[in-house]
Amino acid sequence: MGVITLVMLGSLAVLAVAGAVLWGQQADRPDPSAVLRGPTTGHLLGTDRLGRDLLARLLSATWPSLLPAIAATLLGAAAGITLGALTAVVGGRAARLLGALINLLLAFPALLVAMFLAALFGAGAGGAVFALAVASAPGFARITQTLAAQVAGTDFMAAARVLGLRRHRLLLRHVLPHIAEPLMLNTTVAVGSALVALSGLSFLGLGVQPPSYDWGLLLSQGLDRIYTEPLPAVAPGIAIVYAAVAFQLLGEMLAGAAVRQARPHPGEEPVTHPARADRPASVGHVLEVEDLRVVLPTADGVVRPVRGVTLTLQRGEMVGLVGESGSGKSLTALAIADLLPDDARATWGTHRFLGADAESLTREERRRQLATGMALIFQNPASAFNPSLRIGTQMTEAVRTHRGTPRAEAVEQALARLQMVALPAGRRLLRSRPFQLSGGQRQRVAIAAASMLRPDLIIADEPTTALDVTVQRQIMDLLRRVRHDDATAILFISHDIALVADACDRVLVMYGGTIVENLPAHELAVGARHPYTRMLVASVPDLAAERDRPLRTIEGEPPDPYGSAPGCPFHDRCPHRLDRCAVVSPVLSPLGPGHEVACWQPLPAAPSRERRETEEAQK
Numbered sequence: 001m002g003v004i005t006l007v008m009l010g011s012l013a014v015l016a017v018a019g020a021v022l023w024g025q026q027a028d029r030p031d032p033s034a035v036l037r038g039p040t041t042g043h044l045l046g047t048d049r050l051g052r053d054l055l056a057r058l059l060s061a062t063w064p065s066l067l068p069a070i071a072a073t074l075l076g077a078a079a080g081i082t083l084g085a086l087t088a089v090v091g092g093r094a095a096r097l098l099g100a101l102i103n104l105l106l107a108f109p110a111l112l113v114a115m116f117l118a119a120l121f122g123a124g125a126g127g128a129v130f131a132l133a134v135a136s137a138p139g140f141a142r143i144t145q146t147l148a149a150q151v152a153g154t155d156f157m158a159a160a161r162v163l164g165l166r167r168h169r170l171l172l173r174h175v176l177p178h179i180a181e182p183l184m185l186n187t188t189v190a191v192g193s194a195l196v197a198l199s200g201l202s203f204l205g206l207g208v209q210p211p212s213y214d215w216g217l218l219l220s221q222g223l224d225r226i227y228t229e230p231l232p233a234v235a236p237g238i239a240i241v242y243a244a245v246a247f248q249l250l251g252e253m254l255a256g257a258a259v260r261q262a263r264p265h266p267g268e269e270p271v272t273h274p275a276r277a278d279r280p281a282s283v284g285h286v287l288e289v290e291d292l293r294v295v296l297p298t299a300d301g302v303v304r305p306v307r308g309v310t311l312t313l314q315r316g317e318m319v320g321l322v323g324e325s326g327s328g329k330s331l332t333a334l335a336i337a338d339l340l341p342d343d344a345r346a347t348w349g350t351h352r353f354l355g356a357d358a359e360s361l362t363r364e365e366r367r368r369q370l371a372t373g374m375a376l377i378f379q380n381p382a383s384a385f386n387p388s389l390r391i392g393t394q395m396t397e398a399v400r401t402h403r404g405t406p407r408a409e410a411v412e413q414a415l416a417r418l419q420m421v422a423l424p425a426g427r428r429l430l431r432s433r434p435f436q437l438s439g440g441q442r443q444r445v446a447i448a449a450a451s452m453l454r455p456d457l458i459i460a461d462e463p464t465t466a467l468d469v470t471v472q473r474q475i476m477d478l479l480r481r482v483r484h485d486d487a488t489a490i491l492f493i494s495h496d497i498a499l500v501a502d503a504c505d506r507v508l509v510m511y512g513g514t515i516v517e518n519l520p521a522h523e524l525a526v527g528a529r530h531p532y533t534r535m536l537v538a539s540v541p542d543l544a545a546e547r548d549r550p551l552r553t554i555e556g557e558p559p560d561p562y563g564s565a566p567g568c569p570f571h572d573r574c575p576h577r578l579d580r581c582a583v584v585s586p587v588l589s590p591l592g593p594g595h596e597v598a599c600w601q602p603l604p605a606a607p608s609r610e611r612r613e614t615e616e617a618q619k
């Protein structure tokens with residue numbers, strides 16, 4: 001498609017530049033001896049009523065046909081985009097007025113408005129261009145308004161407003177760059193439509209006036225004798241369609257290029273796993289993941305944020321997933337829930353959910369399995385709810401869709417679940433919308449909603465991070481309760497090591513896209529054997545820490561997710577590294593009951609506090 005588009009646009013550009021130079025004189029030369037001729041070898045498209053060669057006129061009319069179309073589109077786009085984008089940066093009442101103005105202008109068909117204005121401005125090329133620009137501006141304004149509305153409510157716009165940025169800076173720096181791509185595509189496609197509209201105006205006698213001419217006027221003149229000589233009318237028609245299609249294809253090509261830019265390069269595909277799917281499913285396991293890898297293409301290269309994660313979750317088990325920011329926790333969770341960004345690619349050695357190999361299921365089976373068997377709770381419950389729907393509708397939607405539960409019964413179930421998460425004023429709450437609740441209430445509703453289908457697995461991605469400690473405790477109690485009542489497995493992602501150690505059965509420690517340690521939660525404080533886990537635990541401050549001492553940190557930087565250095569991902573920060581740590585990556589290997597570590601030289605178990613205290617007392 002790219003080649004065809006470039007050939008079409010290239011031919012138009014050559015004709016636009018060279019057409020008038022090469023054929024202009026011939027096009028304007030009258031020949032009284034050859035008036036209204038049909039196609040002959042000397043005049044391939046025939047002649048007009050002054051004996052001028054129609055092919056020469058058609059070719060030299062390329063520039064006068066394309067230039068006004070491009071000018072009208074750019075003028076209309078500039079006016080419309082400015083009008084639409086302003087709605088995102090002006091105050092509430094002004095934005096409503098602008099919105100109403102756009103709606104009002106849109107109520108009239110663009111072509112009718114263009115005809116009316118062209119008549120008003122006076123027939124001629126200039127009048128037609130302005131008429132079309134004004135008529136097309138509301139369309140651009142509407143698209144821009146819709147796109148800008150998505151940006152207007154974002155946190156970065158709120159932050160920019162708080163910084164006191166002036167409106168034109170908000171518009172130029174924050175709104176327009178964000179929506180530029182779809183607007184550019186839309187403008188490109190609009191050139192084709194403008195060409196057709198301008199040709200229509202010329203055809204109706206409202207556009208270009210003789211002795212000037214464009215394709216629309218040639219079409220109009222050819223139409224007088226279409227029944228005797230079709231070619232003089234058909235040829236300008238074909239030229240108009242050809243140019244309109246070329247611009248349409250250019251728009252499609254740009255859109256395609258934007259999507260392709262985000263795809264991984266062929267040589268960067270993740271590894272395949274030959275031995276996959278042959279292992280039998282383990283009894284009692286809700287989730288089995290082996291060697292999960294995720295790659296994400298970006299403009300700067302391919303990111304490998306998840307590099308071989310292996311984990312299992314048993315029924316009713318609560319497993320914590322901890323690690324520094326950027327270690328790949330969220331992307332692991334999103335891959336498990338089939339929610340990775342479109343351009344991301346995940347490969348699995350084993351991927352079993354509820355005993356079924358994910359690859360063996362059809363898309364519909366997998367969708368159903370995830371919808372009924374898995375639920376997610378996010379850090380920001382505000383973004384997990386649709387702000388325009390009532391809480392009741394959102395809580396009952398899944399059971400009504402997947403279990404066919406009648407509405408009244410679904411409402412009763414929702415009330416019971418709200419009761420369970422300590423929100424007793426249920427009926428009133430079901431009628432409210434998400435923005436009417438506090439953050440803590442929303443998160444409790446999110447847990448109630450997640451547990452409505454009694455899922456087998458809940459993935460909770462930092463569900464307590466945005467909440468104060470009292471609400472945190474309530475949320476943790478609720479998760480424990482859901483897990484206990486419904487035997488739901490919970491993958492609990494958090495930065496709060498103390499909370500994870502307290503609430504979970506097991507902890508998975510993630511570093512540089514891999515699990516480096518898997519240990520019972522009660523061993524986290526003193527039984528961790530991987531140097532990274534040990535340093536992570538040591539960096540957690542507690543009330544007993546001496547306040548005049550600096551807090552412990554882990555020196556160095558996490559590994560570059562773009563890089564592909566061999567060896568253990570932690571080796572360059574590890575105080576206990578060996579030579580081979582920089583060369584060969586250790587795999588997760590059993591160390592004791594329920595304890596695995598990926599380290600060539602695991603640290604000896606640290607003495608427990610009681611033992612330390614006894615030893616110190618003995619000394």
Ligand SMILES: Nc1ncnc2c1ncn2[C@@H]1O[C@H](COP(=O)(O)OP(=O)(O)OP(=O)(O)O)[C@@H](O)[C@H]1O
Pocket residue numbers: 296297298303305323324325326327328329330331332341561
């Ligand atoms: N859409 C994306 N495009 C490119 N890189 C991404 C994208 N999403 C995440 N990453 C990168 O992947 C890595 C892992 O991200 P992820 O969100 O999984 O980390 P995390 O451990 O959950 O961090 P945090 O604790 O801060 O939420 C990071 O280096 C991040 O920059």
